[in-house]
Amino acid sequence: MAVVALSDVVVLLGRFPALAGATLSVEAGQSVLLQGANGAGKSTLLRLCAGLLRPENGTATVLGSDLFKDRRAVRQKVGYVGHLSMLYDDLSVAENLRFWANAAGVSEKQERAAAERMAIDGRLFDVPVKALSAGQRRRTALAVAAARRPSLWLLDEPHAGLDQAGRDIVDELITDAAAAGGAVLVASHELDRVAPVVDRFVTIAGGLAIEQSQTQQAGGHVDLV
Amino acid sequence: MAVVALSDVVVLLGRFPALAGATLSVEAGQSVLLQGANGAGKSTLLRLCAGLLRPENGTATVLGSDLFKDRRAVRQKVGYVGHLSMLYDDLSVAENLRFWANAAGVSEKQERAAAERMAIDGRLFDVPVKALSAGQRRRTALAVAAARRPSLWLLDEPHAGLDQAGRDIVDELITDAAAAGGAVLVASHELDRVAPVVDRFVTIAGGLAIEQSQTQQAGGHVDLV
Amino acid sequence: MSILSEVRLIMGKDLRIERRSKIALNQVAPFAILIVVLFGFALNADRAALTTFTPGLYWVTVLLASILAVHRSVAIEAGEGAREGLLLSGLRPASIFLGKATALISQIFLVSIVLLGAVVIFYDARVDDAVLLVTSLVSAVVGVGAAGTLYGALLGAQRARETVLPILLLPVLAPVLIAATRAFGDAMGTVATDGWAWTALLASFAAIYVAMGVVSHGVLMEEN
Amino acid sequence: MSILSEVRLIMGKDLRIERRSKIALNQVAPFAILIVVLFGFALNADRAALTTFTPGLYWVTVLLASILAVHRSVAIEAGEGAREGLLLSGLRPASIFLGKATALISQIFLVSIVLLGAVVIFYDARVDDAVLLVTSLVSAVVGVGAAGTLYGALLGAQRARETVLPILLLPVLAPVLIAATRAFGDAMGTVATDGWAWTALLASFAAIYVAMGVVSHGVLMEEN
Amino acid sequence: MVSVDQTARADSMGTSSKTTRILGGVLLAGIALWLFLAFVVTEPDIRIDGTSGQEIGQFDAFRLIYVHVPVVFVAYTAFVVTAIGSIMVLVKRSVWWDLVAGASAEIGALASALTLITGSIWGRPIWGTYWLWGDVRILTTLVLFMLSLGYLAVRRLEGTAEERARRSAIVGILLVVNILIVNRSVEWWASQTIHQDSTIAEAAIGGSKAFTLFYSIVLAMGLFTWMMIHRFRLAWLERQFDRFGLDDALTSRRAEAASVLEGEMS
Ligand code: HEM
Ligand SMILES: Nc1ncnc2c1ncn2[C@@H]1O[C@H](COP(=O)(O)OP(=O)(O)OP(=O)(O)O)[C@@H](O)[C@H]1O
Ligand SMILES: Nc1ncnc2c1ncn2[C@@H]1O[C@H](COP(=O)(O)OP(=O)(O)OP(=O)(O)O)[C@@H](O)[C@H]1O
Ligand SMILES: [Mg+2]
Ligand SMILES: [Mg+2]
Numbered sequence A, B: 001m002a003v004v005a006l007s008d009v010v011v012l013l014g015r016f017p018a019l020a021g022a023t024l025s026v027e028a029g030q031s032v033l034l035q036g037a038n039g040a041g042k043s044t045l046l047r048l049c050a051g052l053l054r055p056e057n058g059t060a061t062v063l064g065s066d067l068f069k070d071r072r073a074v075r076q077k078v079g080y081v082g083h084l085s086m087l088y089d090d091l092s093v094a095e096n097l098r099f100w101a102n103a104a105g106v107s108e109k110q111e112r113a114a115a116e117r118m119a120i121d122g123r124l125f126d127v128p129v130k131a132l133s134a135g136q137r138r139r140t141a142l143a144v145a146a147a148r149r150p151s152l153w154l155l156d157e158p159h160a161g162l163d164q165a166g167r168d169i170v171d172e173l174i175t176d177a178a179a180a181g182g183a184v185l186v187a188s189h190e191l192d193r194v195a196p197v198v199d200r201f202v203t204i205a206g207g208l209a210i211e212q213s214q215t216q217q218a219g220g221h222v223d224l225v
Numbered sequence C, D: 001m002s003i004l005s006e007v008r009l010i011m012g013k014d015l016r017i018e019r020r021s022k023i024a025l026n027q028v029a030p031f032a033i034l035i036v037v038l039f040g041f042a043l044n045a046d047r048a049a050l051t052t053f054t055p056g057l058y059w060v061t062v063l064l065a066s067i068l069a070v071h072r073s074v075a076i077e078a079g080e081g082a083r084e085g086l087l088l089s090g091l092r093p094a095s096i097f098l099g100k101a102t103a104l105i106s107q108i109f110l111v112s113i114v115l116l117g118a119v120v121i122f123y124d125a126r127v128d129d130a131v132l133l134v135t136s137l138v139s140a141v142v143g144v145g146a147a148g149t150l151y152g153a154l155l156g157a158q159r160a161r162e163t164v165l166p167i168l169l170l171p172v173l174a175p176v177l178i179a180a181t182r183a184f185g186d187a188m189g190t191v192a193t194d195g196w197a198w199t200a201l202l203a204s205f206a207a208i209y210v211a212m213g214v215v216s217h218g219v220l221m222e223e224n
Numbered sequence E: 001m002v003s004v005d006q007t008a009r010a011d012s013m014g015t016s017s018k019t020t021r022i023l024g025g026v027l028l029a030g031i032a033l034w035l036f037l038a039f040v041v042t043e044p045d046i047r048i049d050g051t052s053g054q055e056i057g058q059f060d061a062f063r064l065i066y067v068h069v070p071v072v073f074v075a076y077t078a079f080v081v082t083a084i085g086s087i088m089v090l091v092k093r094s095v096w097w098d099l100v101a102g103a104s105a106e107i108g109a110l111a112s113a114l115t116l117i118t119g120s121i122w123g124r125p126i127w128g129t130y131w132l133w134g135d136v137r138i139l140t141t142l143v144l145f146m147l148s149l150g151y152l153a154v155r156r157l158e159g160t161a162e163e164r165a166r167r168s169a170i171v172g173i174l175l176v177v178n179i180l181i182v183n184r185s186v187e188w189w190a191s192q193t194i195h196q197d198s199t200i201a202e203a204a205i206g207g208s209k210a211f212t213l214f215y216s217i218v219l220a221m222g223l224f225t226w227m228m229i230h231r232f233r234l235a236w237l238e239r240q241f242d243r244f245g246l247d248d249a250l251t252s253r254r255a256e257a258a259s260v261l262e263g264e265m266s
Helices: A042-049 A071-077 A093-103 A108-117 A122-126 A134-147 A164-179 A191-197 A214-219 B042-049 B071-077 B093-103 B108-117 B122-126 B134-147 B164-179 B191-197 B214-219 C003-021 C023-042 C047-078 C082-089 C093-122 C130-155 C161-187 C195-222 D003-021 D023-042 D047-078 D082-089 D093-122 D130-155 D161-187 D195-222 E004-013 E018-041 E060-092 E095-127 E136-155 E161-189 E196-202 E207-255 E258-265
Strands: A004-013 A016-026 A031-035 A057-062 A078-081 A152-156 A183-187 A200-205 A208-211 B004-013 B016-026 B031-035 B057-062 B078-081 B152-156 B183-187 B200-205 B208-211 E045-048 E055-059
Touching (some): A016 A057, A016 E207, A031 A042, A031 A164, A031 A191, A042 A183, A071 C082, A093 A122, A093 A134, A164 A183, A164 A191, A200 E258, B016 B042, B016 B057, B031 B042, B031 B191, B042 B078, B042 B183, B071 B078, B071 D082, B093 B122, B093 D003, B093 D082, B108 B134, B134 B164, B152 B164, B164 B191, C023 C093, C023 D047, C047 C082, C047 C093, C047 C130, C047 C161, C047 D023, C047 D047, C093 C130, C161 D023, C161 D047, C161 E136, C195 E161, D023 D047, D130 D161, D130 D195, D161 D195, E018 E207, E060 E136, E060 E207, E095 E136, E095 E207
Parallel strands (some): A078 A152, A152 A183, B031 B200
Antiparallel strands (some): A004 A057, A200 A208, B004 B057, E045 E055
8 A cells, every 4th residue: 555645635835735736656665756946845745744734635645544634643653854853952962862752652772773873973962952053953853753763754855954974874764764665755956866765756846746757767867947 | 365364263152162273264266165074163164254153262354354353344245145044034025135135235126136046936026935935945045145246155055955946056156256256155065066166175174174185176075974 | 651651751841941941930930020029119119009909919920920931831842843743743632731731830830939929028918828828829820821831832833922822811811810819818818708719710710721721732733 | 325214124124024913003902901901800990099000000011011012023033043134234233223113112102002092991090181191101112112122132032032031121111110100190190299300201211222222232233 | 816807706796695685674774763763762861869859860871772782792692603613613624614603703802892882981971980890791791802802813823724713613612611710700709790780770771761772682683693694705705715716826836837747748
């Protein structure tokens, strides 16, 4: 069964149809790159799949739950990393990791492993999140999501702000997740970077999702202008 | 005379020496890539040069003004684009452009030209900034800075969030600025992208600035791990 | 995870942030004391009036301070999108409500105790019936905290929150003001009334709002 | 650009944002009226006391409402780092101060007029000397707005602003509270005092804070 | 985004129907009759003091009763409807009921404001003051009005239609709970009232006055119904209008994808 099954989905932000009838299906074990111009609707699609937005029209099922009816069930199972870090500014990195691991019912061991995986500098554990640099913050957010070992990853420009080492880790994360039978949706503008690690390319444009053909995938670069 | 002349500069964030004795000199007409690991001090260096942070030690002159004494003179002349958009959420894109152009004493024509240059979609002019997507917001912020035609550009990960077309525009912006005799400092992790458009590479590490040799520049990729 | 440990988790987090930022202690409490002093100026330092109206002025001040505390409680989640993090965490909405409410209530309680000291000093308030005073204080504070958490969650990350919250919350809390003022009036011997009857009203208010919070938090979080 | 057009630019921006969000009108004013009503409950509906203390209660309320308005004025700049944008813009600090202060003052003025209507109705306030009333009102509001803008700028984007601002601002405004209460007392015939002398004090306070703001805003912005 | 012909379509729909036009006509005639009854048929409240022989009573101010009491009834009815609507939103997940609740709350807020205003105006000559602290009805009316403003403020917050509906529904239900609590507390707090009893007793209401009062209540309920229908239809049309707008918006949004789709074809 498809992990993500959207058909003709409309999502309104205010009155604006950020998604205007998108159709997309993603199987377990697949990783998909969402590309497209600014304002095309990539972030909206990811937030929809995370159960954070309400579809207006169409049909939408994620991880077996209907997004019109049971968004709560979806939310618990996805690993969403968006533009905001979802961390508490006043707590230290270690405290944030601990809190979110507890909240998701994740063991301390799993949490440590995730922090290690994201190569979070030991010095940072006691630094309050508000003092972190952009990239350090992003790493911590990724570690929080990774600790939960989600079966569906929703990554919104995950490379942005990360240094070379961090980028390699994210690439690994994507490949590993797909290999382990999870599904991954990555919105990104760094096509050259993401192309080698994903299975499929989908272009989002004008609130629609357009599958790219094999040939274009091979090129790894689809010009949108 | 050097546009940016820093020598042994220390900058404290709280008690943490984010810059720990950085030395850097940039001439007019030069564009410089600042690369380095997360938390190395790139953003701090840019904010220092914009006159937004106070140096603690060393000597620091930007655009002829001493950063210990006259940061105000510096601020007016730089084009700084950081992580925050510096826009008013409640005002529309057009109103924001108008306001900031007025504030900087920029003519309406120049303002229009900048918006056109950043290829801001006409539909967006009446959309309130709070409703913009990440990339649209970034474009608007860049347009505000571009309208002022600064002689020193300070760009903190300017490509982040921009689509393919937007990235090309930023590259052009950098090349044109340097060609017109301005100076450009770009902090970025997208080395492959920025390498071709800049003249020099500087690695920031541990709060220090380390000039890269020609050969490493040619490679366009410096591994930091 | 059991509901109880979920509640403890959320409460612990809020209290830890408070311990770190010391906002209730270092900022809300002084604010409350300042208002008490301002009333002194406003009533032209009319000693008799101050003593008579101590219960009322005390409770208006507690309500205003509570609004600040509610703001802070909501702001903790609003900042970097942590609110969405909670949605994604799978914690029960009821636990989130109870956890945040408990943390808020303990902070308001702290502030109101400090303020009690202030009115004893500045307004020369005397306490005739300490048991009544404390019981009514606790009931009132629980009600205020529960209602505050409920309406705070309702407004969530809305940017208009700062200004909508007071106009939503103050009319709702008007009964608490009336009842707590009366109960304090009895306990301080400034009004002849049955303080315990008013305390019963305060307790029912608290019970209703805790129950409503537990129920409606689910609806709010499920469907936002 | 001339100072005047800079001031107009900043003021126009703040007022446009207010027109869009209608916060002063739809939220701060109702909040103020609510507090006036709460005082009614708090003072046990003691008609005589309410009338006697109308000036004081009115001014405590104006101060509390002003704090909300100052928050809003600062929040406009704090959100997406617009404050730094202003620093980088090259606008004169004095113009920024005057622009924001003018916008704030006009909003506080609006609210205090609405509130005047409320106390006339709820507290049965009567106005003996309208000229004195209006003059003292204007002087007081200018002072409050100027001081609010100054301290608001001081706190800037600090996250603790919500709670620090009141404890910083209220003591500073204590003289305004006293003087305005007295002046209103004379104008409303509740106290025998020379209202014009107090109005002179208010005017000096306003003048001092406007001057301080113009001068120190430069220092604040230069050296933050 | 809305094209001209669609604007025209929406215009021609309007908020009235044959039924409401008839109801409107009847109500208009009703208002004329009401004015006649209130100002011509009924007498002012003038009595002769038994001992001094002077004229006492409320004189023409008494006529305010024909506005004051009816609007109170409207306010109460409106908030009951809001409460029912709010419950139905949560039970049936229906936006229809949300519009009912919202429309009704607006009328309720207006009516409670009118109650306060007419009451205060009336109070000035009768009690010598606009406002009476310590009176149960007056204070509960005031708090009710303020609560309804809070409810309306929540309705105006940002969010999608569904989101707003649920949020408002919770506040709408709390509104009723609040009213009950407020009523209890104020009743205890200010059990004394010099409000209506004495008025009715002293003014010896009866005959044409009683009839006119009764008539004006019926008329007010008719007006409430008429306003409800129109306000609701307006809200409904706004929704429909958004729907029309949505079709256009969807088309122009999809058009943004044209260039990419072309690339895909070739
Ligand atoms: C701001 C002031 C006032 C408010 C808020 C107010 C409010 C109310 C309310 C809520 C009711 C309905 C009572 C119920 O059935 O529960 C009512 C009824 C009534 N009011 Fe007022 N009132 C005000 C002033 C006055 C004044 C000044 C008068 C005349 C002296 C007056 C005369 C009446 C009468 C005659 C009724 C009908 C009594 C009954 O059938 O219960 N009201 N008013
Ligand atoms: N209230 C509104 N009015 C008009 N347009 C709106 C409104 N809210 C959102 N939008 C539009 O909805 C779209 C949201 O797109 P989304 O954030 O999903 O884009 P994206 O593909 O993630 O873009 P980016 O690459 O820039 O992150 C934007 O085009 C934005 O302008
Ligand atoms: N209060 C503090 N305590 C400890 N460390 C701090 C504090 N404030 C800032 N820092 C550290 O200062 C550094 C700031 O670096 P800066 O933001 O300039 O990094 P950067 O090179 O821009 O990184 P990135 O690539 O992630 O954007 C970070 O390492 C951060 O952890
Ligand atoms: Mg996006
Ligand atoms: Mg950085």
